[in-house]
Amino acid sequence: MCFKKSMGELIMKKIKLHKGKKYSICSCGLSKTLPFCDNEHRDYNDKNGTNYKSVKVIAEETVSIDVNSSTWNIKSNVEYITVEK
Template sequence: MFKTTLQRGSLTPLMSSIRGTAKGVKILNPSADLLPYKGEPVTNKPVKVALETGKSYSWCSCGLSKVQPFCDGTHRKDGLTDVRPVKFQVEKSGEYYLCNCKQTATRPICDRSHKEVSGAPKDLHATQFVMFGDNSPVYDGVARKLGYKPKNEGFQ
């Protein structure tokens, strides 16, 4: 599945690709496109954007940018993410649907992966109780000092 094309007279790969490629889009930083991480879904719909030939764009692949679908540098904050923006150019000026669920295999163009993204919040199944074991007397003391009352083998 990993495909490498060698440039004639050279031992360096011209292009390495694991993902599908979007037609009419030239990726300027292939290493960012090959990262296996997928960002946080912003919406489950693509964004229609007018793009021009010759201009370079940075598509947010982490999902944390405030200027979606483009990158604003939020990914640079320590501890947030290892994902980098995908820098690209289009071969023909026009309107393009850029992915906003961040799950596309043809970054940055939408491939309708948003149809498979759950709309449920990530904390939907998080517990509402604080659980502890019998061997945690420190936590037990702190919880009592904070006013929590033991109930059902946990504090509420």
């Protein structure tokens, strides 16, 4: 599922989360490992006076979820990502 925006397409990503594992989801759109955070926001925040942070998620059970962000305006061929324990 994609949503159109004036600056591009908003991409929905499906990820599998494993019970008890902590995940950091990107909220800035700069990560090279979308939908996961790689801390690119830290340098960007320092240079631009912004306050992006990753969204922390701890799975209570193994589950697949759909995630998206209005800052993710880059198309990706990855539609389903499985994260190993």
